[in-house]
Amino acid sequence: MKEEQLRFFSSGSEEKNTKRRFVVNLSLDILLFSGTAVVLSLVLIYSMGIEKGRKTAHLKERISVSSKENQSAAVISDVTINNLGTREQKREEGLSEDDMEEKAEEKKEDGTGKYTIQVGSYLKQGIAQVEAKKLKEKGYSVWISKKGKFQVILVGEFKDKSEAQKDMKALRARFKDCFLRRL
Structure with missing residues (x-):
């Protein structure tokens, strides 16, 4: 009766009958190449997204600037301030609003008043009138235009850009963010 004695632990000489999990054997070269390819593709996708975002933002900015220029050229009215601080439009005697519009168009065609300086924009009309009154007291020709709210x-109305820039330098002492605008 010689039987083989059962053992709790195998010494390694016997084959294992246990099932192994799925094992992937990759060489170091393949791992480095695939890792580099993944990193480069992520960088490329990120940079393409940045460029597309810049183009979209630039296009939106261009559209908003052109629409603002169209609005500013279409609606500018002369305004003076009386002693009570209320708004009055300048009107020449005997001219209707249609005649005033035609006269403004003729003025633009003549080339007079091609540039102006925007010194500020305010939500409240009263504050804008006070600032306009101060500028009028200093000798500037001032008017208030309504843009949305x-x-x-x-x-001023200037023929040349250089003339407007001379006055703009003087206005920068009080209004640091004033800028030149076409009518």
Whole structure:
């Protein structure tokens, strides 16, 4: 009766009958190449997204600037401020609103008043009138234009850009963010 004695632990000489999990054997070269390819593709996708975002933002900015220029050229009215601080439009005697519009168009065609300086924009009309009054006291020709819900203060009508920039330098002492605008 010689039987083989059963053992709790195998010494390694016997084959294992246990099932192994799925094992992937990859060489170091393949791992490095695939890792590099993944990193490069992520960088490429990220940079393409940044460029597309810049183009979209630039296009939106261009559209908004062109629409603002069209609105500013279409609706600018001369305004003076009386002693009570209320708004009055300048009207020449005997001219209707249609005649005033035609005269403004002729003025633009002549080339007079091609540029103006925007010194500020305010939500409240009263504040805009006070600022316009101060500028008028200093000798500037001032008018207020309404753009949406804002009151925009415009100073002067200049034929050349250089003339407007001379006055703009003087206005920068009080209004640091004033800028030149075409009518």
